[in-house]
Amino acid sequence: MPHTLPIRVYYEDTDMAGIVYYANYLRYIERARSDWVRGLGIDQNAMKAQGLVFAVRRVEADYLLPARLDDELVVETEVVQVTGARLVMDQVVKRGKDRLFHAIVTVVVITDTGHPARMPANIRHMLH
Numbered sequence: 001m002p003h004t005l006p007i008r009v010y011y012e013d014t015d016m017a018g019i020v021y022y023a024n025y026l027r028y029i030e031r032a033r034s035d036w037v038r039g040l041g042i043d044q045n046a047m048k049a050q051g052l053v054f055a056v057r058r059v060e061a062d063y064l065l066p067a068r069l070d071d072e073l074v075v076e077t078e079v080v081q082v083t084g085a086r087l088v089m090d091q092v093v094k095r096g097k098d099r100l101f102h103a104i105v106t107v108v109v110i111t112d113t114g115h116p117a118r119m120p121a122n123i124r125h126m127l128h
Helices: 022-040 044-049 121-127
Strands: 003-008 052-063 072-082 086-095 098-111
Touching: 003 022, 022 044, 022 052, 022 072, 022 086, 022 098, 044 052, 072 121
Parallel strands: none
Antiparallel strands: 003 072, 052 098, 072 086, 086 098
């Protein structure tokens, strides 16, 4: 079952055409991933104290329909793949039943010096 996060579109989210500015969808899906990870009990501050952080490696995004001021949106996040080195998620932003934005996001773990690291086994197990 996918994780869901409700989002309301505010004036600051829109561009001159009155639709959600394209980069804000990336912010919405980031919030949803952070909320989902927190809900799983993964403490990103504790990870950072151990010298590890999650980093987005790749985003493949499709903008399907525009969202507008005051729309009530929902971001759905679902795991597609978990390996020792990466996590792949399918994320969809919806307004009701309409799919507005779709992204496949690959996240990796890196050290505080920016080098790749294996995902800790306890976190890998939480993500399955």
